[in-house]
Amino acid sequence: MSNSNNLTPLSDEDLMSRFQEGSDDAFVELYDRYNRRLYGYCVQMLKDKEFAEDLFQEIFIRVARKRHHFQGGNFSGWLFAIARNQCLNTLRDAVSHTSLDDVGVLRAPDQELYDETGEILKQAIEKLSPEMKEALVLRVYSEFSYQEIAEITEAKLATVKVRIHRAKLRLHDLLTPYFADRYSKQSSTI
Amino acid sequence: MTTQDLIIGHYEETLTETQQAELDSLLENSPEAQTLFEQHGVIEESMKKESEELVPPFGLREATLGAALATAVETIGGGIAAWLSSKIAITVTTVIVGGAAVGLGIALSGDDEVGQDQKTPVEMTTEMNVNNNVIDASANDNEGTNSPSAVSTDNYRSLSTSETPTTAATEPQTQRDISAVDAAESKDLQIDFNFERDAPAVIEQTRVEGANN
Numbered sequence: 001m002s003n004s005n006n007l008t009p010l011s012d013e014d015l016m017s018r019f020q021e022g023s024d025d026a027f028v029e030l031y032d033r034y035n036r037r038l039y040g041y042c043v044q045m046l047k048d049k050e051f052a053e054d055l056f057q058e059i060f061i062r063v064a065r066k067r068h069h070f071q072g073g074n075f076s077g078w079l080f081a082i083a084r085n086q087c088l089n090t091l092r093d094a095v096s097h098t099s100l101d102d103v104g105v106l107r108a109p110d111q112e113l114y115d116e117t118g119e120i121l122k123q124a125i126e127k128l129s130p131e132m133k134e135a136l137v138l139r140v141y142s143e144f145s146y147q148e149i150a151e152i153t154e155a156k157l158a159t160v161k162v163r164i165h166r167a168k169l170r171l172h173d174l175l176t177p178y179f180a181d182r183y184s185k186q187s188s189t190i
Numbered sequence: 191m192t193t194q195d196l197i198i199g200h201y202e203e204t205l206t207e208t209q210q211a212e213l214d215s216l217l218e219n220s221p222e223a224q225t226l227f228e229q230h231g232v233i234e235e236s237m238k239k240e241s242e243e244l245v246p247p248f249g250l251r252e253a254t255l256g257a258a259l260a261t262a263v264e265t266i267g268g269g270i271a272a273w274l275s276s277k278i279a280i281t282v283t284t285v286i287v288g289g290a291a292v293g294l295g296i297a298l299s300g301d302d303e304v305g306q307d308q309k310t311p312v313e314m315t316t317e318m319n320v321n322n323n324v325i326d327a328s329a330n331d332n333e334g335t336n337s338p339s340a341v342s343t344d345n346y347r348s349l350s351t352s353e354t355p356t357t358a359a360t361e362p363q364t365q366r367d368i369s370a371v372d373a374a375e376s377k378d379l380q381i382d383f384n385f386e387r388d389a390p391a392v393i394e395q396t397r398v399e400g401a402n403n
Contacts, residue, residue, distance in 0.1 A: 024259050031255055040244040056246065057254045064258035117236040140237045141244065161204075168198045171233055172226075179229050 012075035020067050031060060034076065038083055040141035045087045045134065047126060055090055059083045080142070080152045084134075091130075117178075124174040131155075132167035139164050193223050197230045 007015060007029040018026035038059060042052035062082055070078055125133055131153075138149045146164070150157045191199075196213040199205040205213065216223040246254075 019262075024262075027259060027262070028255060031251070031258075035246050035251065035254075036244070039246040040241055043244055053247070053250055056250065057257060060254045060258045061261050064262040067262065117232055118240050121233065121236045121240070141241045143241075164202070165195070165198055168201075168230070168233070169194060172194065172229060175229070175233065179232075 013072060016067065016070050016075050019064075020070070027064065030063075030075070034079060037142040038079070041080070041083060041137055042087065044125065044137040044141050046090060047122070051090065055083075055086055059086055062086065074148075074151065076144075077148060077151045080138070080144075084152060117175075120175060120178050121171070124171050127174055128167055128170055132163050132170065135160055135163040136167040136171075193220070193226055194230075197223075197227050200227075201230060201234050 007018075007025055010018070010026075010029075012030060012033065015026040015030050019030065035056075039052070039056050042056045042059075043049060046052045046055060059079075059082055063079060066082070125136065128136065134153060135149055135155075138144045138152060139146075144152065146157055146160050149155075149164075150160045153160065155163075191209065191212075193213075193216055196205065196209060196216065199209060200213055213223075217227055
């Protein structure tokens with residue numbers, strides 16, 4: 001399943017149109033364009049790579065099966081709307097949201113700076129509300145604009161901006177003990 | 191706007207020039223602002239780094255594309271199969287319904303033709319019994335015997351509508367017994383006719399009438 005270079009200049013919507021007409025290469029091109037962003041979304045939302053890979057695969061299968069339901073418009077919005085529905089169904093079945101009261105338990109593991117921050121950060125992201133987490137993941141890991149996130153999540157543009165802003169504030173609050181711990185370690189080594 | 195709002199806006203690239211200038215001023219003059227800025231920078235950098243590292247495993251591409259495109263083919267195949275199935279079902283249904291309608295039409299027209307001979311089950315059974323009596327009586331007569339037991343046994347053995355009496359000798363007896371049945375029907379269809387008891391008399395009467403004719 002190789003990618004066809006002659007499809008590269010086409011828009012997502014044109015590729016989808018070609019796929020609807022039976023072009024497998026068009027679907028492969030769409031996959032190559034979106035696989036990383038979609039994978040990031042799945043992993044961040046589910047926090048379980050096996051679940052995420054199953055979901056990731058299921059989303060593309062669904063896109064192929066429902067290809068005739070796409071009638072123009074924004075392909076990425078349509079794709080991530082499918083992803084979001086699938087993800088929410090999985091979460092509803094499998095994941096229970098942890099209480100935000102567990103804030104103080106975050107401590108830095110003994111690793112390199114970004115690795116340990118990354119590990120702590122994953123835990124902190126899990127402490128966000130589902131709405132804030134989703135907006136942040138779509139922004140950071142799927143690289144969507146505010147407007148695109150608003151369309152995918154069916155929220156107002158201003159609401160999306162506020163959610164992302166608050167998510168980052170919240171992340172900083174959650175990571176404050178870790179930062180304090182880190183700075184105290186740095187001070188003691190100096 | 192607080193310092194953190196400005197810092198987050200900076201990393202989101204949403205600050206106006208004025209706001210950016212305000213943040214720059216804060217960072218120059220406030221160690222706390224610098225610390226906050228660094229901390230947010232670590233968060234942003236960590237998220238960015240993790241985002242770049244999140245790549246689907248190599249095998250997942252082939253598996254996903256294979257499964258998805260197979261689904262697409264199945265959908266097309268399934269659609270064609272469903273279309274053909276529906277057409278075949280419609281054709282078969284049409285043939286069955288049409289055939290049934292034609293058959294029903296023939297049956298109805300046939301009923302009209304034979305309607306005059308149509309009898310109720312009670313009439314048919316009674317008539318058959320009577321006819322059998324007559325036939326068996328005739329047979330017994332021919333053989334020179336009139337054993338009541340023979341009449342009774344043959345009566346049950348030879349219940350058939352094909353055995354229709356055509357002789358004039360049997361007609362009066364048949365008519366009389368049907369009248370008797372009509373009368374009996376008004377008494378909850380209880381026919382007071384005992385073969386062993388009544389058959390000899392009937393046979394004798396038939397013989398006398400036959401002799402008279």
